Amino acid sequence: MIRKWHLKAIIQKTISFLPGSHKINYWFQKNITKGVYLGDEYFFDRLDHVKHHLKAFNNAVGTIEGKKTLELGTGWYPVIPFSFFLSGAEEINTVDISNLTNKEKLKDTIDRFIELIKQDKLKDFIEAKPERTKILKEIHKNFEQLNFEEILRKMRINYIIMDARNLSNISDHSVDLIHSNNTFEHVYPDILSDILKEFNRVVRKDGFMSHFIDMSDHFAHFDKSINIYNFLQYSNKTWDRIIDNSVQPQNRWRYSQFVNLYRELGIPLSDTEIRKGNPEEVKSLKIHKDFESFTTEELAISHCYMYSKMN
Numbered sequence: 001m002i003r004k005w006h007l008k009a010i011i012q013k014t015i016s017f018l019p020g021s022h023k024i025n026y027w028f029q030k031n032i033t034k035g036v037y038l039g040d041e042y043f044f045d046r047l048d049h050v051k052h053h054l055k056a057f058n059n060a061v062g063t064i065e066g067k068k069t070l071e072l073g074t075g076w077y078p079v080i081p082f083s084f085f086l087s088g089a090e091e092i093n094t095v096d097i098s099n100l101t102n103k104e105k106l107k108d109t110i111d112r113f114i115e116l117i118k119q120d121k122l123k124d125f126i127e128a129k130p131e132r133t134k135i136l137k138e139i140h141k142n143f144e145q146l147n148f149e150e151i152l153r154k155m156r157i158n159y160i161i162m163d164a165r166n167l168s169n170i171s172d173h174s175v176d177l178i179h180s181n182n183t184f185e186h187v188y189p190d191i192l193s194d195i196l197k198e199f200n201r202v203v204r205k206d207g208f209m210s211h212f213i214d215m216s217d218h219f220a221h222f223d224k225s226i227n228i229y230n231f232l233q234y235s236n237k238t239w240d241r242i243i244d245n246s247v248q249p250q251n252r253w254r255y256s257q258f259v260n261l262y263r264e265l266g267i268p269l270s271d272t273e274i275r276k277g278n279p280e281e282v283k284s285l286k287i288h289k290d291f292e293s294f295t296t297e298e299l300a301i302s303h304c305y306m307y308s309k310m311n
Helices: 004-015 021-033 041-058 079-087 102-116 130-141 148-154 190-202 237-244 255-265 280-284 296-300
Strands: 068-072 093-095 157-161 175-181 203-214 271-275 303-309
Touching: 004 021, 041 079, 041 175, 041 203, 041 303, 068 079, 068 190, 079 093, 079 102, 079 130, 079 157, 102 130, 102 148, 130 148, 130 237, 130 296, 148 157, 175 190, 190 203, 190 255, 280 296
Parallel strands: 068 093, 068 175, 093 157, 175 203
Antiparallel strands: 203 303, 271 303
16 A cells, blocks of 8 residues: 555655755645644744753753854754744854755745734743844844845844854854754764764863754655654665655664663763653554564653763
């Protein structure tokens, strides 16, 4: 039986071999799967991540005001960088391997923040500084007269298109907070290891890292006929050669593997938050023997925050 996720996997696998694959995939996601728009689910999910990052940072380090931040994986809509600007961060860096955002997406993001401010609901997620809110409102008012670079500059955001394994424009031990959302699961392990080594270089010795990882099968977000552990039925060989793709890769790593990588690299793991998931759904599937070293409970862990207070 051909399912919706099979078709998406085939299309994205084909796209991954084409020039300009990320732009083609964006068109596909926008016009076919309808997965590229700043809807409530995405917007409020990102705001919830900001809330977690800020709470963890405040508890471990202090206020974000005047601090320098670095985000891995900007994505299409810079909700997180905008949030840190409004919260008072001095310099906001956001790095992505591909240029996925533009002025139109900045407008969509600003509109959503302005709407929350008018409704007096932004305070449910962040404590926006009045002077920063004033700047955002001015940008919103004069949006058409400003270009992409000017908007980001006014919001103290450096949008960096670069391989995060070599952040040559960021000096040693200069970043107070490094964070990511739904990104680690899309990075192959050897690359992730090198990125974390680079993060170790640029984070302040008394700085902080906060990363949210979604370890569920992302095809299940699109095709509700499968559960979030569906991809654990396939061998590494089948997954790598036939199903997975380079435009939206999934490394299928489990929670304990990320923990072990931190340990191998000597990165402190001061705290974590995990979602235990549903072991019964794992049991309902024929899990491939490539995952036999994990217990059902380990396989079931679906999401986590990993917090690191550097010392």
